[in-house]
Amino acid sequence: MTQSIFSHQLENGLVVLGERMMWLESTAFSFLIPAGYTREAVEQQGLANLTTDMMQRGCGRRDSRQFVEDLELLGADTSSNAGVTFSGYSGSMPAESLHDTLAIYADLIRRPHLPEDQFEDSQSFCILEAKGLEDDLPQLAMNELRRRSYPAPFGRHGVGTVDSLSSLTPASVKTFWESHYQPKGAILSVAGNFDWDKLLSQVDELFGDWQAKDIQGIEETDPIGNYGHIPHESSQTQIGISYPAVPCDHDDYYLARAAVGVLSDGMSSRLFTEVRENRGLCYTVSAAYHALKDRAAVMCYAGTTSERAQETLDVTLSEIQKLSAGITEDELRRLKARLKTALIMQQESSRARSAMLAGDWYYLERCRPMQEISDQIDGLACDEINKYVAANPASDFTIVTLGENSLENSVGVSADDA
Amino acid sequence: MEFQQTTLDNGLEIIAECNSKAYSCAVGFFVRTGSRDEDSSLHGVSHFLEHMAFKGTPTRSAADVNRELDEIGSAANAYTSEEHTVYHAAMLPEYLERGIDILSDMMRPSLREDDFETEKQVILEEIAKYDDQPPFGAYERIMEIHFGDHSLSRSVLGTIESVKALTAAQMQDYFRKRYSASNMVLVGSGKIDFDEFVKMAEQRCTEWDTFDASRNTERAPAHFAESTIEKDIANQQYVIQACSGPSAEEPERFAARMLSLIIGDDSGSRMFWDLIDSGRAEWAGMSPHEYQGTGLFLSYLCCAPEDCQENLQIVNGIIEAVQQEGVTEKELLQARSKICSHVVLRGERPMSRLYDIGSEWLQRRKYQTLREMADGYRNVSLEDIAKTVEKFPLNKRSTVTVVPAT
Numbered sequence: 001m002t003q004s005i006f007s008h009q010l011e012n013g014l015v016v017l018g019e020r021m022m023w024l025e026s027t028a029f030s031f032l033i034p035a036g037y038t039r040e041a042v043e044q045q046g047l048a049n050l051t052t053d054m055m056q057r058g059c060g061r062r063d064s065r066q067f068v069e070d071l072e073l074l075g076a077d078t079s080s081n082a083g084v085t086f087s088g089y090s091g092s093m094p095a096e097s098l099h100d101t102l103a104i105y106a107d108l109i110r111r112p113h114l115p116e117d118q119f120e121d122s123q124s125f126c127i128l129e130a131k132g133l134e135d136d137l138p139q140l141a142m143n144e145l146r147r148r149s150y151p152a153p154f155g156r157h158g159v160g161t162v163d164s165l166s167s168l169t170p171a172s173v174k175t176f177w178e179s180h181y182q183p184k185g186a187i188l189s190v191a192g193n194f195d196w197d198k199l200l201s202q203v204d205e206l207f208g209d210w211q212a213k214d215i216q217g218i219e220e221t222d223p224i225g226n227y228g229h230i231p232h233e234s235s236q237t238q239i240g241i242s243y244p245a246v247p248c249d250h251d252d253y254y255l256a257r258a259a260v261g262v263l264s265d266g267m268s269s270r271l272f273t274e275v276r277e278n279r280g281l282c283y284t285v286s287a288a289y290h291a292l293k294d295r296a297a298v299m300c301y302a303g304t305t306s307e308r309a310q311e312t313l314d315v316t317l318s319e320i321q322k323l324s325a326g327i328t329e330d331e332l333r334r335l336k337a338r339l340k341t342a343l344i345m346q347q348e349s350s351r352a353r354s355a356m357l358a359g360d361w362y363y364l365e366r367c368r369p370m371q372e373i374s375d376q377i378d379g380l381a382c383d384e385i386n387k388y389v390a391a392n393p394a395s396d397f398t399i400v401t402l403g404e405n406s407l408e409n410s411v412g413v414s415a416d417d418a
Numbered sequence: 419m420e421f422q423q424t425t426l427d428n429g430l431e432i433i434a435e436c437n438s439k440a441y442s443c444a445v446g447f448f449v450r451t452g453s454r455d456e457d458s459s460l461h462g463v464s465h466f467l468e469h470m471a472f473k474g475t476p477t478r479s480a481a482d483v484n485r486e487l488d489e490i491g492s493a494a495n496a497y498t499s500e501e502h503t504v505y506h507a508a509m510l511p512e513y514l515e516r517g518i519d520i521l522s523d524m525m526r527p528s529l530r531e532d533d534f535e536t537e538k539q540v541i542l543e544e545i546a547k548y549d550d551q552p553p554f555g556a557y558e559r560i561m562e563i564h565f566g567d568h569s570l571s572r573s574v575l576g577t578i579e580s581v582k583a584l585t586a587a588q589m590q591d592y593f594r595k596r597y598s599a600s601n602m603v604l605v606g607s608g609k610i611d612f613d614e615f616v617k618m619a620e621q622r623c624t625e626w627d628t629f630d631a632s633r634n635t636e637r638a639p640a641h642f643a644e645s646t647i648e649k650d651i652a653n654q655q656y657v658i659q660a661c662s663g664p665s666a667e668e669p670e671r672f673a674a675r676m677l678s679l680i681i682g683d684d685s686g687s688r689m690f691w692d693l694i695d696s697g698r699a700e701w702a703g704m705s706p707h708e709y710q711g712t713g714l715f716l717s718y719l720c721c722a723p724e725d726c727q728e729n730l731q732i733v734n735g736i737i738e739a740v741q742q743e744g745v746t747e748k749e750l751l752q753a754r755s756k757i758c759s760h761v762v763l764r765g766e767r768p769m770s771r772l773y774d775i776g777s778e779w780l781q782r783r784k785y786q787t788l789r790e791m792a793d794g795y796r797n798v799s800l801e802d803i804a805k806t807v808e809k810f811p812l813n814k815r816s817t818v819t820v821v822p823a824t
Contacts, residue, residue, distance in 0.1 A: 023439055024766055025762055025765075025766065026762065026763050026766060057695075064695065065691070068685060068686045069686065069748075069752060072685070072686050072752045072755055072756050073751070073752060073755045074755070074759075075755050075756065075758065075759025075760075075762075076759070077759065077760065077763065092763055093759060093763075094759055094762055094763075097759075120697065121695060121696045121697035122697060123697065124696075124697030124698070125694065125695075125697040125700070127697075128654075128697070128699065128700040128721065128722065129700060131653060131654060131700075131722065132653075132654055132700045132720065134653040134654075135551070135552045135651070135652060135653050135654055136551070137550050137551075137651075232651070233650055233651060234550045234651055235546040235547075235549045235550050236543070236546050236547055236549075236550050266484075266487075266488040267472070267483075267484035267487055267488060267494070268481070268484040268485040268487075268488040269488075272484070273481065273484070276540060277480060277481070277484065277536075278536075279536070280536040280537065280538070280539030280540045280543070281539070281543070282540070282543055283540055283541075283543040283544040283547050284547065303543075303547055303550075304543060305542075305543060305546050330485075333489070334485065334488040334489050334491075337488070337489060337490060337491030338488060338491045338492075339491075340491060340510075341442070341491030341492065341493070341509060341510050342491075342493075344441050344442065344510060345441060345442050345508070345767075347441050348440065348441055348442065348766055348767050348768070349766065349767060350766075
């Protein structure tokens with residue numbers, strides 16, 4: 001696996017990352033701006049998301065229609081989202097469109113119109129999104145699980161509430177943009193078929209004179225109770241379970257990830273086998289590693305009809321707890337095969353690689369060559385994983401249920417109302 | 419990229435787009451069977467059978483199938499539609515033979531009684547899961563209205579009652595009537611040596627039976643009506659509308675796709691500007707759906723209940739304007755760039771190409787290069803669009819609305 005990975009930091013702090021994949025016809029970029037929803041005041045929840053919508057309503061010499069039309073003529077498939085730490089803008093496109101697309105995004109980031117006459121449209125759309133969440137029960141349950149798993153503001157979700165969104169004004173958006181759209185802490189990654197020197201010179205031209213600002217710390221509040229039940233007249237009961245895990249830069253990271261993999265990665269994983277295949281309790285059951293910069297958690301989900309919800313919770317918890325008794329050589333061999341395959345297949349996707357580069361830089365402050373990840377996977381040993389899971393059994397559970405009845409649990413998590 | 423094809427003596431077709439530069443390969447069995455091949459007593463059996471293929475064969479238990487698919491590091495899955503059932507896996511080239519060994523074995527499943535009963539619970543959970551998503555039921559109802567007593571009116575999943583009533587014996591019978599070697603295509607894409615690929619299939623698939631599994635593909639007459647579904651758990655209001663569209667065989671399908679992009683793509687379309695950008699609706703869109711012998715356009719809307727009537731008027735206004743005045747050259751140009759870029763980007767992943775070439779072969783028995791695919795869309799003219807809406811009037815439609823229960 002030979003790779004050409006590049007990195008460069010502008011004087012203003014903007015980090016530029018690149019990976020050349022000359023066998024592709026496409027190029028993709030990810031632009032992370034340190035304007036995530038943990039930067040919102042508590043009464044302004046949803047502001048980061050509303051700002052990303054407003055940012056795309058005209059910039060530089062383009063009004064909102066021209067902005068969309070120009071991107072479509074370039075063949076750029078773009079998206080945006082407001083995450084925990086960053087507001088992200090990304091896109092993939094035919095390789096020859098990269099530079100024109102980046103020029104448009106420089107206008108978007110630095111010279112947005114934030115048109116006041118479109119504010120109400122943007123606000124209405126965000127309110128609809130918040131209301132729409134009420135019809136997405138798995139998401140509602142998992143949002144509540146996150147809220148209880150991390151201290152505020154890290155446990156928030158980005159959409160906001162009808163009340164918080166209704167209180168926002170054009171001035172709130174402008175202030176949020178002025179305060180948080182800045183190069184210090186921002187990451188631009190590009191992967192695919194492109195020339196690094198040409199990219200750097202363009203980035204310098206577009207962003208070299210962008211002024212940096214200080215980044216303020218984020219104040220955390222105490223976490224709330226660790227069992228919540230949301231009563232609902234749904235057919236299924238939604239179950240969310242979480243427990244803390246080591247963060248990405250921890251020495252035991254690969255061991256912890258491997259343990260989650262044995263639990264939920266693949267059709268022969270323990271949760272799929274015991275909950276779905278052997279008992280037919282669920283259509284969907286999963287566990288995933290969820291990382292913030294300095295902390296992480298394993299988040300599990302299962303959805304099942306109400307009369308089988310108690311058994312589903314019991315079996316799922318039991319499988320999570322059984323992990324501490326160790327995994328088998330066969331389980332590890334299968335996991336390695338799946339991880340290696342997924343890694344190699346990343347070479348077929350400029351989009352996947354650009355996201356991976358930016359993520360690595362944020363979590364680890366460097367980009368891991370694929371060979372290093374491959375070596376780490378090869379080096380995983382059963383006895384080391386077993387020592388790790390024995391010394392670090394899953395504990396400090398948080399549980400959320402949404403459905404007809406609240407459920408009992410065997411892990412000492414006591415109930416309160418969500 | 420090089421396309422190759424052959425047919426085994428028992429009628430199993432093998433096609434592949436071989437790309438020596440790819441890092442991975444993808445393979446799949448594409449079976450010409452789905453909910454349109456069911457009668458009312460078998461409603462849901464195609465999809466249920468797709469699940470049962472993972473539950474074991476004469477030489478493999480359900481756990482063996484899952485374990486072995488993971489051992490080769492594959493990303494494997496399956497799906498069922500009205501007309502197709504597809505079993506697929508993406509993997510590294512060194513695992514290709516094992517991948518084919520497992521997938522081909524799955525095509526002769528045991529359909530054991532005890533596995534059948536356990537998996538029935540999973541299907542019922544799948545139906546319950548969708549039942550908690552408020553738009554669910556609207557698509558099923560509009561297909562019922564549009565296709566009347568034609569078998570395309572039946573949902574892929576089946577209903578709780580129809581799935582509960584199914585027996586393993588009925589499924590075995592359905593399998594024997596539909597999974598003929600000549601009704602299936604083995605498709606490959608990515609880093610594949612075609613000669614080796616064919617040998618692997620010959621060693622495993624030559625004993626499969628061949629029998630007639632043809633279906634009636636006459637155009638189903640369209641029906642039009644309005645219907646409302648009350649849903650206890652809905653907060654938003656959902657509308658779905660259907661009108662006739664080109665079938666999989668009709669040349670207008672390219673224009674239909676361009677038309678849908680211009681009217682209802684999720685960005686830059688008429689619906690986007692008038693409903694999403696303006697903050698009136700959470701989502702709105704339009705898409706063409708092609709089947710053998712028939713087709714339709716579906717349009718969707720989700721918004722607050724109090725705004726629904728007004729928004730629906732906007733949707734219908736957009737459709738009426740296109741019906742009467744057509745689209746503009748500028749819109750067509752934009753749609754061309756969008757679709758051609760989409761085609762190129764999809765071409766980079768063997769798994770995406772597998773769907774494209776497999777579906778193309780099942781529907782039209784044709785292979786298209788990426789360029790030919792892009793050209794099909796690039797060549798659509800304003801006149802083609804005008805002819806398409808004349809042949810398939812967008813304003814002759816059915817409407818189903820899901821409203822929160824009062």
